[in-house]
Amino acid sequence: MSRAARGLRMAAAVAAVLVGAALAGLLPSAGVRAGASGVPSVLRVGTDATYPPFEFVEGDEFKGFDMDLIREIGRRLGVPVVIQNVAWDGLIPGLNNGNYDVIISAMTILEERAAVVDFSDPYFTAGQVMVVRRGETAIQRPEDLRGRVVAVQINTTGQFATEQIAGVRRIDKYDTTPLAVQAVMQRSADAAVIDLAVAVQLAREFPGQVQVVGEPFTEEYYGIAVRKGRPELVQAINRALAEIKADGTYDRLYATWIRT
């Protein structure tokens, strides 16, 4: 190898190491770069926007109850909010990998989840209901799912609640709730078990095809998830949530998005 070529290779190697070091230094700080309050300069939000009326995409815009709520929280924390659309199953891993600062995605506070992420105070009370084809009369209560195929969204409280029902023939686990309901419409499944507000929304969208039956048979609470080790951020979010509930903003959001 000529001298010049060797020099060039050396320079390239040094440059690569420098760039690598710079990136390595930048990446972790991007998520943690924060003021004294522990609130990042930009609040990066992960959500699975396939869940109207809580989060969905219309055109290029994120809409829904959760989306308005997190924007309101960002406003009160004084930081811009950047929302990323992530597959449900990848939400918590993405949070823990530092891809975003918080998750708001109609996520129920569960022990297993709380073991790996921290949750804000509850901001919504939800429950599971059954969605069946229009005109289906044999399914009225969860017990009627005995011997039936039930569609759920993968690793949701809908799945966990269905697993508690005795004698269900099969639980088909889909990536999103609309896909689970689609399975009911096309008769691949007899019922879907999903959140009440979402079920109502879907039944309104497809009135000729599906209907909601019965009362919610679980009670659960949604929370905003934050990576472990950021208590100041959790506190700041809780303070903003309390304000939003106290001054009537919450009720306004509720009235705008939720129909039950």
Next chain:
Amino acid sequence: MDFRWDIVWSSFPYLLVGARATLVLTTVSVSAGIVLGTVLALMRLSRSRPLSAVAAAYIDVFRGTPLLAQILFVFYGLPQVLGFPLSSLAAGLLALSLNSAAYVAEIVRSGIQSVEKGQIEAAQSTGMTHGQIMRYIVLPQAFRRIIPPIGNEFIAMLKDSSLVSVIAMEDLMRRGQLLGSRTFRYFEVLLAVTVMYLVLTRAVSYLVGWVERRVRVAA
């Protein structure tokens, strides 16, 4: 960094059921693909223009579109036309088989075309019919030559079958995902799943090598 390998060990039977589903899905689909693909190859090579055109169009469509699109189409689209639902197993098998047939058809065609013209002429001069020539002279040699590429197709399908997880089939990939997102131990679980895929593909290539050697001795 602490690793929770105990999760992998305790969930091994759960993952094995997924691996079995993957293996069944692959074996049935490639077998069906071989049957349908051979028919397609013969159509493609036949002197009938329409037959050949139909086979060519089929191959174009199934090789030229993503397998994921085909799976979703069969599961969500087809029932709308058929008027009855397909289970995710049925839809997965159908989509993978139809896809495999397109690839196998091209493998079989190249195998048939690799048989020297002189042999066919020689067979013709002994008074054999076209069917006899195919059955006794061409196809036996062709099939021997296509064993390695068929093995390839098998291995490719073993991996690609993981796409059926989107229609709620609990194959090895899906069970890995479920376990990962339930325990939040992605590193351990996904490593276990990929190792299991590797074991499966290694086993298949070993099997193909064995068949290849046997057939060579027989020849």
